[in-house]
Amino acid sequence: MVINSSIQMIIGIIVSYLIGSVSSAILICHIFRLPDPRTQGSKNPGATNVLRFGGKKAAFLTLLGDVLKGVIPVLIGKAFGFDSLSLSLMALAAFLGHLYPIFFRFEGGKGVATAFGCIVALSWPAGIMLALIWLMIAGIFRYSSLAALVAAISAPFIVWYFSNNTYVFSIALMSIFLIYRHKKNIKNLMTQQEKKIGKK
Numbered sequence: 001m002v003i004n005s006s007i008q009m010i011i012g013i014i015v016s017y018l019i020g021s022v023s024s025a026i027l028i029c030h031i032f033r034l035p036d037p038r039t040q041g042s043k044n045p046g047a048t049n050v051l052r053f054g055g056k057k058a059a060f061l062t063l064l065g066d067v068l069k070g071v072i073p074v075l076i077g078k079a080f081g082f083d084s085l086s087l088s089l090m091a092l093a094a095f096l097g098h099l100y101p102i103f104f105r106f107e108g109g110k111g112v113a114t115a116f117g118c119i120v121a122l123s124w125p126a127g128i129m130l131a132l133i134w135l136m137i138a139g140i141f142r143y144s145s146l147a148a149l150v151a152a153i154s155a156p157f158i159v160w161y162f163s164n165n166t167y168v169f170s171i172a173l174m175s176i177f178l179i180y181r182h183k184k185n186i187k188n189l190m191t192q193q194e195k196k197i198g199k200k
Contacts, residue, residue: 009086016073016090020097020114023104024065025050032058038107046109048144048197063113070094070117078121084166091118092170099177110181112148115174119155123163130158142196145185152178 025037025045034054037045041052047066051059073094077087098114100106116134120127130151138147156172179186188194 008080009082009089012073012077012080012082012086012090013093015076016093017097018102019073020069020094021101021103021108022065022069023098023101023108024069025062025109026104028058028062028065029054034058042195044109045104045107047113051197052195066098066109066113067117067120069098070114070119071121072117074118074121084164087122088167088170091122091167092173094118095174095177099181110148111174111178112151115152115155115171115178118174119159119171122167123159126155126159126162129162130155138197143189143194144197145182145194146189149179149182149186152182 023045025047029035029037029050032054034050037043037049037054041049043049047059047063050062070091073090074087077090082090095111095114095118097108098111099108101108116127116130119130133154134147134151136147137150138144141147152175155175156168159171160168185194
C-alpha cells in the first residue's frame with residue numbers, strides 16, 4: 001500500500017534530514033584521530049579533502065558514509081511504501097542535511113556523494129550513468145570538482161530519462177545547490193588554481 005499521509009511524509013522528511021546531518025568526514029577523522037576536516041585543506045568535510053590529509057582508507061570510509069546517507073533514507077521510504085513525491089522530498093532532505101547538518105553547526109560538505117547516493121536509491125540506472133560521467137571527467141582532467149560539476153549539470157536530464165519524472169524537481173534543486181557550493185572551485189578552475197585529485 002502506498003503511503004500518502006502528510007504526517008507520515010513529514011516524519012520521513014525529518015528523519016531523512018537527521019540522517020543526512022551525520023557528518024561522515026568529521027566522525028571518521030575523529031575515529032582515526034585526524035584533525036577536523038573543517039580546519040584542514042579546503043576545509044570541506046568531504047572525502048576529497050580527507051584524502052588530502054588523512055589518506056585513502058579514511059577518505060574511502062568518508063565517501064561510503066556520505067553515499068549511504070543518501071541511500072538509506074530512500075530505501076527506508078521505499079520499504080514503508082512511500083509514494084514517489086515523498087521519496088523525492090526525503091532524498092532532498094537527506095542531501096540538505098549533509099549540506100547544513102544540525103549536529104555540526106550547519107557546517108556541511110558540498111553534497112556530491114550524498115546526492116549520488118540519493119539518485120542511486122531512486123534510480124540505479126541513473127546512478128550508474130552519473131558515476132560513469134564522474135569517472136570519465138575525473139580520469140581525463142584529474143579534477144574532482146570539475147567531474148562533480150559536469151555530473152551535477154547532467155543529473156536532472158539523466159534522472160528524467162531513466163526514472164520517474166516526479167524525482168526531477170528535487171534532483172534539479174540538488175544540482176543548483178551543488179553548483180553553488182562549488183563556486184570557489186569554479187573560480188579556481190578558471191584561474192588554474194584548483195588542486196588535482198591526490199595532490200596535497
